[in-house]
Amino acid sequence: MATRGSNRSRLLWVSLLVTSLFIITLDLRGVSLLSSLRSGTQSVLAPVERLATRVFSPFGDFFSEVGNLGRSKEKIDKLEKENQELKSQVIFNENTLAQLESLKGVLDLAGKARYKTVSARVISKGGTGTFSETIVLDIGSNSGVRRDMTVIAASGLVGVVKSTTAASSIVLLMNDPSFRIGVRVAGKQDMGILLGQGDKSYSLQMLSARSAISVGDVLLARGSSGDRPFVPGVPVGRVSYVENTVGQLTKEGRVNGFVDLNSLSVVSVVLSAVAGDPGDALVPQAPRPAPTVTVFVTPSPSPEG
Amino acid sequence: MEINRLPKVLLIFLTLFLIQEVLINQINFLVAGFSLYLAFFMAWVIQDQRNSAVVTGFIAGLILDLSPTLDAPFGLWTLVLTSMSYLLSSNVRAALDAELSPLVLLSVAVLASSFALALFLLFGAILGQEVGSASYLFRSISGNALWSALLSPLYIPLAMKLYKVTLTARQR
Numbered sequence: 309m310a311t312r313g314s315n316r317s318r319l320l321w322v323s324l325l326v327t328s329l330f331i332i333t334l335d336l337r338g339v340s341l342l343s344s345l346r347s348g349t350q351s352v353l354a355p356v357e358r359l360a361t362r363v364f365s366p367f368g369d370f371f372s373e374v375g376n377l378g379r380s381k382e383k384i385d386k387l388e389k390e391n392q393e394l395k396s397q398v399i400f401n402e403n404t405l406a407q408l409e410s411l412k413g414v415l416d417l418a419g420k421a422r423y424k425t426v427s428a429r430v431i432s433k434g435g436t437g438t439f440s441e442t443i444v445l446d447i448g449s450n451s452g453v454r455r456d457m458t459v460i461a462a463s464g465l466v467g468v469v470k471s472t473t474a475a476s477s478i479v480l481l482m483n484d485p486s487f488r489i490g491v492r493v494a495g496k497q498d499m500g501i502l503l504g505q506g507d508k509s510y511s512l513q514m515l516s517a518r519s520a521i522s523v524g525d526v527l528l529a530r531g532s533s534g535d536r537p538f539v540p541g542v543p544v545g546r547v548s549y550v551e552n553t554v555g556q557l558t559k560e561g562r563v564n565g566f567v568d569l570n571s572l573s574v575v576s577v578v579l580s581a582v583a584g585d586p587g588d589a590l591v592p593q594a595p596r597p598a599p600t601v602t603v604f605v606t607p608s609p610s611p612e613g
Numbered sequence: 614m615e616i617n618r619l620p621k622v623l624l625i626f627l628t629l630f631l632i633q634e635v636l637i638n639q640i641n642f643l644v645a646g647f648s649l650y651l652a653f654f655m656a657w658v659i660q661d662q663r664n665s666a667v668v669t670g671f672i673a674g675l676i677l678d679l680s681p682t683l684d685a686p687f688g689l690w691t692l693v694l695t696s697m698s699y700l701l702s703s704n705v706r707a708a709l710d711a712e713l714s715p716l717v718l719l720s721v722a723v724l725a726s727s728f729a730l731a732l733f734l735l736f737g738a739i740l741g742q743e744v745g746s747a748s749y750l751f752r753s754i755s756g757n758a759l760w761s762a763l764l765s766p767l768y769i770p771l772a773m774k775l776y777k778v779t780l781t782a783r784q785r
Contacts, residue, residue: 317664324667328695329688330688332687332740336686356631360635360639432639435638439744439750439753440683442684505749506748570641571641
């Protein structure tokens with residue numbers, strides 16, 4: 309009896325495995341029903357995600373702050389004190405202010421390059437089970453967003469639109485392992501390819517071993533034909549390490565991205581680059597050193613003198 | 614699986630999927646993200662009979678494949694969770710005591726969800742997916758394992774309770 313039961317469950321298991329392999333084959337062959345299932349899910353989830361973001365975003369960083377408990381305690385004490393002082397005043401929502409600051413930054417960047425953009429709020433992120441670095445925006449094809457459009461934040465490139473529904477869109481972040489972008493070194497014409505690694509740093513492969521590249525160089529997006537998926541001139545990152553190996557066909561290095569992809573709240577989707585390539589106009593200004601204050605002390609005459 | 618259990622199981626996993634997509638994914642976890650869906654599934658399926666575990670694995674996989682941010686082919690999670698459910702309900706369950714303690718459920722949830730993620734990556738790589746650097750994968754899987762262990766007091770009692778709720782009177 310046990311053997312019969314065991315055989316039956318093995319048969320069930322095998323038939324379900326075959327069914328899943330069949331589904332995978334259909335998807336890989338491009339059957340639209342399966343891809344529309346996912347976009348249908350996105351259409352259903354987007355309004356709920358939007359609502360959840362409104363309620364939940366102030367608590368979103370709680371679990372990433374666990375490592376800073378000591379510092380957080382001090383911060384809490386300080387904030388509690390400040391809170392008492394602020395009770396009599398009008399309290400602005402810090403979250404909204406941060407979003408306004410991001411929005412101002414991204415509009416400044418877009419304005420400088422004369423990109424035609426549409427701004428969006430981040431309403432969700434890709435989960436652990438997906439192994440893809442993505443975010444979900446609260447605007448979609450109704451706002452003119454299409455697949456393969458560049459997404460930027462105040463300090464530079466964020467990623468590229470992967471798919472859209474009427475009222476939401478999914479953006480592939482530039483740190484996704486499948487992300488590739490052609491870049492050029494600001495102020496020079498040396499070109500390379502930047503590859504996402506899943507974390508904060510990126511891998512850079514220059515097209516020539518003779519490329520003049522050094523630590524601190526700024527990388528800009530090279531742009532694609534028809535400005536899709538990438539508009540030219542967007543700041544991508546700063547070179548943090550250059551590998552100097554003799555005999556290699558290409559030069560390689562590491563890059564730190566300009567945008568903190570873990571704390572995105574407001575971004576802009578570039579609909580078109582009105583004025584073409586902005587060249588090096590968007591290269592971030594290096595922080596200026598604070599002026600040194602010199603104090604001249606003149607001895608006052610002594611009372612006896 | 615008895616037919617009248619099916620709607621309850623479907624409803625539970627759909628709700629869990631919604632919670633994962635709408636709430637859990639919004640949280641910036643230290644090290645890496647946490648998949649409540651996977652950890653709950655593992656804690657559920659280890660309690661189940663072999664036949665219903667396999668059907669639950671298939672359904673749970675299909676639901677997880679609906680995730681709009683997923684870049685892998687549709688059906689990949691179905692394949693992984695169907696395989697995992699058979700492995701857990703036949704091989705692992707046979708090696709455990711009849712009465713499952715919360716500690717055993719915790720160990721199964723942590724180890725099995727890590728194994729499922731690794732299996733997903735392996736199958737994905739075979740199908741031509743980009744899998745990322747070794748450090749990224751290690752961080753993702755270990756981060757998920759860490760949070761699956763730390764948050765187990767929240768989801769394991771829930772998995773045990775909800776599992777009992779779906780059982781028919783005869784099965785209880």
